[in-house]
Amino acid sequence: MNYVHNLDKADLQILRELARDGRLSWRELSERIGLSLTPTLKRVHRLEEQGYIRGYVARLDEGKLIGELNVFVSVTLENQSEAAIARFEKEIVVAPEVMSCFTMTGDADFILRVVVPDMGSYQNFLTRTLTRIKGVEHIRSSFALKAVLNRTSPML
Numbered sequence: 001m002n003y004v005h006n007l008d009k010a011d012l013q014i015l016r017e018l019a020r021d022g023r024l025s026w027r028e029l030s031e032r033i034g035l036s037l038t039p040t041l042k043r044v045h046r047l048e049e050q051g052y053i054r055g056y057v058a059r060l061d062e063g064k065l066i067g068e069l070n071v072f073v074s075v076t077l078e079n080q081s082e083a084a085i086a087r088f089e090k091e092i093v094v095a096p097e098v099m100s101c102f103t104m105t106g107d108a109d110f111i112l113r114v115v116v117p118d119m120g121s122y123q124n125f126l127t128r129t130l131t132r133i134k135g136v137e138h139i140r141s142s143f144a145l146k147a148v149l150n151r152t153s154p155m156l
Helices: 009-020 024-033 037-049 084-094 120-130
Strands: 069-077 098-103 110-116 136-143
Touching: 009 024, 009 037, 024 037, 037 110, 069 084, 069 120, 084 110, 110 120, 120 136
Parallel strands: none
Antiparallel strands: 069 110, 069 136, 098 110
């Protein structure tokens, strides 16, 4: 289902192709979408300016660089004051094991995705980082068995 109403077919093709391979040459991109080089470049620049393309990155292999153990961690704070939330966010963003962090509604205040090489490394993260953040009341860990789907961009 397409929720992007203000983009045409060529814009969506550009986004799909760049999501698959951000290193495409402009010429190769224009050939794949069936437009000449100049209109393709104009469209890419417009998509960048409008914020549909936020940047270009290399996708690194987490398993080779960090480890294969993915842990989803629910964190509840003692209170949800602005200061407590800001303190937690300030400390968690510098933890290299944390790959993503979301504020949540419901039982947990935050959900973290933590990647480490093994259980010992996760235990070190818990005892040396997470439990030392002032105001953390409850931590619940769920260990991923396998990744079924891990998109890097929305399906267009």
